[in-house]
Amino acid sequence: MNETNRSLIHLVDLKKVFFTDEVETHALSGVHFDIAQGDYVAIEGPSGSGKSTLLSILGMLDTPSGGRYLLNGEPVESLDNAQRAHIRNREIGFIFQAFNLIGDLTVFENVELPLTYRSGISKQERKERVHEALERVRMAHRIRHYPAQLSGGQQQRVAVARALVGKPSILLADEPTGNLDSKNGEAVMGLLSELHSGGATICMVTHDPRYSAYADCSIHMFDGRIVDEETLNRLREEEDRRIADHARGGRTA
DSSP: OOOGGGEEEEEEEEEEEEEETTEEEEEEEEEEEEEETTOEEEEEOOTTSSHHHHHHHHTTSSOOSEEEEEETTEEOTTOOHHHHHHHHHHHEEEEOTTOOOOTTSOHHHHHHHHHHTSTTOOHHHHHHHHHHHHHHTTOGGGTTOOGGGSOHHHHHHHHHHHHHTTOOSEEEEESTTTTSOHHHHHHHHHHHHHHHHTTOOEEEEESOHHHHTTSSEEEEEETTEEEOHHHHHHHHHHHHHHHHHHHHHHHHO
């Protein structure tokens, strides 16, 4: 990750607080980092560490409670819903754990969908972009199929094509292997590596150190903060011991 003036994403003291039944939950507590064009960054940490909250803010699906978020040099933390949706459609490609394909749309129609929300793109250009994106993920031969006719790995490849079709500045992947077996998981990670080698900027959330190893660098999170890898491992071990001690106490009672 590189210095601010070359950053695609620049975060300063980012915070997110949720309020439920008069209880404050600090999901993010002062997060700082940068992602430059061409980076492949993994956000790693245990469940509840703030990874998905951070990715939602990066993808402009949610807004921070405090701090700064610059995307391509422009502050976006205070934009309204319509402004965020406009930028999100052009700048960000999403890859979700659950694929999020629409069952009654064909592969072609699922991949084309983000482009239908853009003005100034002809039907022919949409068709060309869809074919190009499906070729990149090696799914062009399934263009008329429906999601139910595809394996999990094939559905995720189509989801990657949908993320690519708008030619976004960055791909955000939220546990992209979470619903896949190990073979298909490795295949999807290989595909992301190919896309990165071809120039794609990727930020991926994962709880699995095997998959974070595919990235150029990792951001380690615990309790809403960025920590170094040694601290993360120590905190994980302490948490595992607490859970084990609690389980033993429950059996004794």
